[in-house]
Amino acid sequence: MISAERIPNNVGLSSNKRLQRALEHWQPKYIQWWRDMGPQGFQDYHQVYVRTAVSVDPSGWAHFEYVKLPEYRWGIFLADPVQDRRIGFGDFMGNPVWHEVPGEFRNQLRRLVVTQGDTEPASVEQQRWLGQRCPSLYDLRNLFQVNVEEGRHLWAMVYLLHSYFGRDGRDEAEELLERQSGNRDKPRILDAFNEPIENWLDFFMFTMFTDRDGKSQLLSLSESSLDPLSRTTRFMLTEEAHHMFVGETGIARILERTCQLMKQTGYSGDVRELGGIDLEMLQKFINLWFSLSLDLHGNEVSTNAASYFANGLKGRAYEDKWDDHRVTEAMYELEMLAEGKLERRHIPMRTAMNEVLRDWYVGDCLAGVTRWNKILERNGFSDRLRLPDRKFNRGIGMFSSVHFDPHGHQLSDEDWERRKYEWLPAPKDREYLLSIQAEPVYEPGKFANYIAPPQRGVKGQPVNFEYVRTEL
Ligand code: BYC
Numbered sequence: 001m002i003s004a005e006r007i008p009n010n011v012g013l014s015s016n017k018r019l020q021r022a023l024e025h026w027q028p029k030y031i032q033w034w035r036d037m038g039p040q041g042f043q044d045y046h047q048v049y050v051r052t053a054v055s056v057d058p059s060g061w062a063h064f065e066y067v068k069l070p071e072y073r074w075g076i077f078l079a080d081p082v083q084d085r086r087i088g089f090g091d092f093m094g095n096p097v098w099h100e101v102p103g104e105f106r107n108q109l110r111r112l113v114v115t116q117g118d119t120e121p122a123s124v125e126q127q128r129w130l131g132q133r134c135p136s137l138y139d140l141r142n143l144f145q146v147n148v149e150e151g152r153h154l155w156a157m158v159y160l161l162h163s164y165f166g167r168d169g170r171d172e173a174e175e176l177l178e179r180q181s182g183n184r185d186k187p188r189i190l191d192a193f194n195e196p197i198e199n200w201l202d203f204f205m206f207t208m209f210t211d212r213d214g215k216s217q218l219l220s221l222s223e224s225s226l227d228p229l230s231r232t233t234r235f236m237l238t239e240e241a242h243h244m245f246v247g248e249t250g251i252a253r254i255l256e257r258t259c260q261l262m263k264q265t266g267y268s269g270d271v272r273e274l275g276g277i278d279l280e281m282l283q284k285f286i287n288l289w290f291s292l293s294l295d296l297h298g299n300e301v302s303t304n305a306a307s308y309f310a311n312g313l314k315g316r317a318y319e320d321k322w323d324d325h326r327v328t329e330a331m332y333e334l335e336m337l338a339e340g341k342l343e344r345r346h347i348p349m350r351t352a353m354n355e356v357l358r359d360w361y362v363g364d365c366l367a368g369v370t371r372w373n374k375i376l377e378r379n380g381f382s383d384r385l386r387l388p389d390r391k392f393n394r395g396i397g398m399f400s401s402v403h404f405d406p407h408g409h410q411l412s413d414e415d416w417e418r419r420k421y422e423w424l425p426a427p428k429d430r431e432y433l434l435s436i437q438a439e440p441v442y443e444p445g446k447f448a449n450y451i452a453p454p455q456r457g458v459k460g461q462p463v464n465f466e467y468v469r470t471e472l
Contacts, residue, residue, distance in 0.1 A: 007075055009077065030151075042069055042131050047066040051063060051064050053235075093326055099228070118179060129198065131440070133440055140467065146207060158173045161173045164228065198430070203250070205247065219317040219318065257276060262276075286369070
């Protein structure tokens with residue numbers, strides 16, 4: 001039985017019997033899904049030092065304790081309401097925000113909530129084998145922290161579906177547990193969430209780049225005129241920040257170790273001979289996960305995006321920093337592929353809203369890569385990591401029909417086939433990564449050879465703290 005105590009919440013669950021019953025019906029299915037599709041091998045006795053949100057105030061949203069993962073208290077939280085909040089963009093700008101779903105936007109809103117919700121369990125499924133190959137207990141804990149919070153983000157979307165979308169919403173909530181990442185018959189909705197995440201380089205790049213798409217999309221949904229959607233995504237953003245921290249610092253620690261190993265080889269040798277991860281490999285994984293995550297922003301020119309904006313459903317990241325919030329006249333200049341040729345054209349900005357959000361995203365990624373490059377610089381190396389051109393390796397949008405190299409030069413199909421593994425992980429790169437991650441590191445304070453320890457532990461604990469208790 002669910003009680004308000006078992007599900008930490010600030011949505012008055014105990015006084016809303018209808019909602020409580022609906023969630024009681026859904027919860028055992030969620031737990032079954034977590035057991036079947038969540039972290040494999042960590043469903044029984046392992047105790048993990050994780051934070052649990054028990055309220056939205058600063059002292060309550062980061063409460064740390066040891067828990068067995070299936071017993072994690074997945075809660076439902078909305079950020080505090082903003083008094084007299086008004087619609088901040090689009091055709092209804094200035095009107096009071098909505099506390100119920102307007103009938104005319106019900107389908108669009110449901111689609112957005114379902115698409116967002118679908119990514120959350122998908123990422124847990126993608127990452128479910130990583131515990132068997134972890135580089136340390138510190139990293140294992142971070143993986144599980146990310147996983148339980150993605151589970152909580154699913155709860156956040158299911159709360160919206162149950163509360164605001166009636167019977168259809170309840171059906172959608174069931175289906176969120178039925179689709180499966182990579183399943184041929186019932187795949188997850190967005191492509192990047194069907195890619196396997198089989199090693200820790202994939203994981204760190206995913207949390208750096210794909211979780212950052214989570215940030216762009218949540219920023220844009222937090223502007224929504226549907227106030228409960230805005231409030232729930234605003235709170236999700238606080239958790240999302242930690243996921244990107246895990247990715248960015250994970251790669252930074254690999255890079256630090258790679259620098260040490262490059263020095264050991266006398267600056268000329270192959271760090272793979274010492275069990276390290278070379279810069280070329282890191283670059284290939286940046287190329288892969290950055291391009292997959294660019295796709296998650298949708299088509300460059302999109303009538304869906306225009307109508308989400310016009311109707312006040314999805315705004316731009318930090319909408320208040322823009323001057324014009326109606327955007328009825330503004331144009332946007334973008335590089336387009338027209339009859340096989342690249343050219344710059346002006347299109348109405350409303351139809352370019354996916355691209356506008358992608359601009360914000362690229363800038364945020366670039367800042368992260370610049371921080372990584374500081375590590376190379378500090379260690380005296382002239383090599384640099386970089387983001388590939390936006391047209392590289394695209395599966396969605398106008399550049400998906402043609403091939404480009406990471407510098408944005410167009411390639412024939414034959415050249416792409418011949419050269420793609422210069423830029424993307426090849427099967428032998430993946431084999432190598434699995435070979436150095438074959439054995440998990442479960443001893444407190446020990447780290448796999450390819451990654452440096454973090455500078456500090458979690459919540460003031462030492463680096464050699466037993467972040468996951470692995471004994472019975
Ligand atoms: N894959 O007009 P368009 C996160 C489809 S990540 C497959 O451009 P729209 C997280 C599209 O469905 C953030 N199909 O679409 C991170 C449409 O299909 P139909 C998740 C795609 O609607 C890490 C057609 O192409 N949040 O939170 O403007 C761990 C026309 O496209 C894709 C959201 O996604 C694709 N990549 O843009 C855990 C926010 N892209 O109708 C979590 C909610 C497009 O022709 N979703 N299509 O059959 C949205 O805002 C929008 O749905 C999208 C797509 C931006 C994704």
